[in-house]
Amino acid sequence: MSVNTIDFKHVSYLWDDAKAAELAGDEVALLIYRSNLLGADLRLTNYGGGNTSCKAMAKDPLTGEEVEVMWIKGSGGDIGTLKKSGLAALYVDRLRSLKNVYRGIEHEDEMVELFNHCIYDLASKAPSIDTPLHGFLPFKHIDHLHPDAAIAIAAAKDGKKITEELFGGTIGWVEWQKPGFDLGLQLKQCLDENPGIRGIMLGSHGLFTWGDTAYESYMNTLEVIEQCAEYLEQNYGKKGPVFGGQKIESLEAEARKAQAVALAPILRGFCSSKTKMIGHFTDDARVLEFTNSNDLGRLAPLGTSCPDHFLRTKISPLVLELEAGEDLSDVAALKARLTPAFEAYRKMYEDYYNTCKHPNSPAIRDANPVVILYPGVGMFTFAKDKQTARVAAEFYINAINVMKGAEAISEYTSLPRQEAFNIEYWLLEEAKLQRMPKPKALSGRIALITGSAGGIGKAIAKKFAEEGAVVVLNDMNAERLAEAGEEFKKLFGKDIYTTAVLDVTKGEDIAGAVAASILAFGGVDLIVNNAGLSISKTIADHTEKDWDLLYDVLVKGQFMITQAAVAVMKKQDIGGDIINIVSKNALVSGPNNAGYGSAKAAQMHLSRLNAAELGVDKIRVNVVNPDAVISDSNIWAGGWAEGRAKAYGITVAELPAYYAKRTLLNEIILPDDIANACFALTGGLLNKSTGNVVNVDGGVAAGFVR
Template sequence: MSLERTQFKNVSYLWDDATAAAMAGDEVALLIYRSNLLGADLRLTNYGGGNTSCKAVVPDPLTGSETEVMWVKGSGGDLGTLKRNGLAALYTDRLRKLENVYRGIAFEDEMVALFNLCLYDPASRPPSIDTPLHAFLPFKHIDHLHPDAVIAIAAAKNGQQITQELFGGSIGWVPWQRPGFDLGLQLRKCLHNNPGIRGIILASHGLFTWGDTAYECYLNTLEVIDKAADYIDAKVAQQPAVFGGRVIPELPAEQRRSQAAALAPVLRGFASSCQSMVGHFTDAPEVMEFINAKDLHRLAPMGTSCPDHFLRTKISPLVLDLAPEEDLHDLPAIKNRIAPLFEAYRRMYAEYYRQCRHDNSPAMRDPNPVVILWPGVGMFTFAKDKQTARVAAEFYINAIHVMRGSEAISEYISLPRQEAFNIEYWLLEEAKLQRMPEPKALSGRVALVTGSAGGIGKAIARKFVAEGAVVVISDNDETRLQNAGREFEQQVGKDAFAAALLDVTRPATIRQAFAQAALSFGGVDLIVNCAGLSISKPLEAHTEADWDLLYDVLVKGQFLVTQAGVEVMRKQQLGGDVINIVSKNALMSGPDNAAYGSAKAAQLHLSRLNAAELGKDRIRVNVVNPDAVISDSKIWEGAWAEGRAKAYGITVAELPAFYAKRTLLNEIILPEDIANACFALAGGLLHKSTGNVLNVDGGIAAAFVR
């Protein structure tokens, strides 16, 4: 073990000499390697934050002469997952010569378009606004990060003095300034005025460090951040109480999560007044320390300091005026207490926009809070999708770390509101938002699909995710559910789904699944009752147990899941969809099918009854009637397939062809066909349709509804 691995207490030394040696001579590969290591430690930088660069001399493709090129993380992307296609490659001398045409700080934005004239590789990532910050520093390798420990110093009232004393003049200081071309010139000026420094702290912003090699840069970055973290930890340890000490009692973890699950759909409904939002909840220790403290109401309204934090968390959080153990059963009363808090926040945000706007500012965006704090319980965040909501929570936790450190060493100061506005409504940020792809049909919607660890249910869940939804997959088979969970994580990522063990015959597991939906995503908009089983026997062979099982799973299960889901939807007041996967057997009689067929008929009529009752809540209830979906279906394993084959006088192997031949279209029905039907009902084009039956059976005349 090398000395470097053991000398750090507050950061992770991840450099592997053998791995780096294999990249020797390839400075870009070493840049990516270093960037990935830095991005793997959230104490160094946050998701999507910071940028890194390297400079190397290479042949000019036009002249063949040697020229210096700078590779720098391009617009967007994340250091932890950075690859070569995430870098912008530019001629260093051309970037520096842009100073000749720079017209001053009032014309910052026009410089961004000129970066494209400096591209060495036209196919590389678009350059970010931070590009000149790297260009005007002469070092071969540069890191620009947003470590909490350093930002705590950068956001402290006397941060410049602390920087001088802590680092003995080896770290420069540049006052707050919005990123751009001029800030690059300020970094160069700071370096010129302080020769020999090893880094620069940008007030309220972050850290620049450098080195002649990728490894020297990496080591320098770790040393500076570790020293800052050591200093802050020592100061925190000297405090009698963090954030003024705890004044709100903290509920036990299980009770916190129960309270959060009960309230999350209510908050989601209010937060979705402009567009449908997806939620995230955390009761991480640092969150609890902050929201239960005396200084919460002083610090929270101040907002964050670092632009990367602010862009994702908004001007300030909303703090709920509810006791941790609040009785949430009287829903109208709770909503009457919460509504004024949201109205006040929206007024505050509108006033902030009015006071700070410029003549060319983009129109005001959604005035609802992103971060909602419930003292004693935890933190909710709401955004357009799960990843954005989760990342907003991570950034606010970073902001808590910063406030904690700044208060320990001095006094926390946030970004002035006008400066915050100039970042939030920066025309370049607006242009970035406008370039984002259009939302998909189910973006912002949360689905819960029963029986979705395989077959039809899994196909539906996969289709909904592909169309933008987040999904709770569920099943009563734990092994099957775990396998599906691994498959989903590999294919769509952990933010797109949650997994819940759910037995539709056990109300406790239904409640737990919807609680998980609330904690993971804020609530639910779309319920698909897909869980099922089949028993095929002649009338005389059917047992009472067969009958009860079929009716418990198919009819009672559908009833219980719908009942629990509607309770959540009514809390949100956003409407919703219930789609029941029934069967052509609900409409068509067949042999050896008394219990299953009649239960399916009950499911169908229950759907009609629910549609009639829930229209006032804008909750649509529709039915998809499949037939003979054999692929990956648990229903068709074993006795059911044998029973149906026996009833028709054929073998099990002949069943798919037999079912296809009896349809008008001569088609085998696949799980994906049912998934497409569900999407047709929930995708928005049929938002004024309820109580409908959509047959997906290849065409069976005897099963026509009319």
């Protein structure tokens, strides 16, 4: 089938002839260009899924002779963001000569180490397990993708027959087998037995397509996937309603989010019984179509078919037996109802492990679910970080698409349990996991730092993000907040932060910020009450408005944020941290400071009271006492600097040096110094400390607590 580019409706044609012309003659550059285009369309493959390759002539650095080299996406890469540094480069003749030492499928894992003897570019990425699948095929450019439309056919009960009829024999078929050396040989055998085919469907797995040029491969891939998708579309409804028809109605959008906000922290607590997890919530229409259907109970336990889907979503999801619109306010009763469901899931997973394990299998991993479905509301996913949780959700939506398509044309078949286990607990996968960097100190932690669009708050947010936390940036000033968000996106990427406009004196803003944290990450467990202001006036000049503002922001704001956060932390039941940024002025008396100093003293004692009350819930409350943090701080706006300079009989310009000279260490205090103190309290070494005050003031003897 030849499809004109304007006729594509199920895939995106993104090829730019002018851009490609700039790369003409550089097959590797064209491979990267093609890969990035394919990876940009989630209908073709998901993040980290699939791989692409090209074969081109290059000069052997030892002999100077022209040799054929295969460039292929390296282990753990993503074609959508692929760069040359993410490619593995191997001598084709050496790779193919490994057939001479292959001892059979029982020993195929040992071939992976031998790939290293075929490396052409010593600086290239480690070759992936799919390397021989590309190497034994003779084509210059090859695409191996996991498009939903193709996997729907590959996972259908009679997928082989459908493939033959749909493509008239121009697409080959290879039955399911774990990726590896032997599967590469099977692909070559399929091609030898079916000369002239344009691609190969892998049962329950995905699609191989190719071409003699990058563009021919790109077009061939799009055309085959387009034909698969068109076939599915034409068959939807012929066998009856999708997923057996709708069983329940979805809640309205705002009600769905409200239910998610009420429930997610409880789910996060259950899923964090072994390791703290970050959550993701989606009420995508495709999810709701599946969760609200009559076939949910039949299809969900089957699990997924494609290995890429399965590795990220686990053996099967947990389906909650909750009514979409029911009252979730009784937390104790809700936990009592959910406990048996999680215990049953963990027992199912343990039985799966014990039934399928091999003598040399790695130890059982976390038995908690990754995917949790709430009919009428949406889907929650939990993983070690936000990106992994988000990608798990994307992959399960892929799995839903596959089930929908397979059911429309035949009957959906999932990966057999033993085959799934062999993938999940594959020693090569375990080795890949062991090579991953160790979690950072704040990995799995969700931090909300008030006033974090600038000054001390932003410095704390950056420090926490650098140490592995996800953060909720917030500020009263929407423009300042947007700028901070853009800065964090550039520094850390989109999965590390979310934003919320927050005035700590307004209950609705606080509820909104906490809800934003829950919807983005699943809860909250690290609070820094940093938002503040300062007013320096004599007793005579101090107004009632000044007084109320100071106490509303510093004392009431700290209390209300803490109150809202503690409610979430108790739902999670995995402890938490509250740090209150107070001041040396809570302990040191000075002129023109009655309102600010007394409010700071109230903040400090409120911290002690909270620490005394919340210890039973493993929620720690500590204080950081800065002094004279001038750099990028809003506290010096609004006349405070002028007021303090006047009190000390100096100019505003002389303040930094004045403050430094009066300290024991003669040091100027910076926002990063406060951030480091906050990390010291939360980074794991002081987990048995609560009710403490850490002075970060350069040493002011009058401010010593003891």
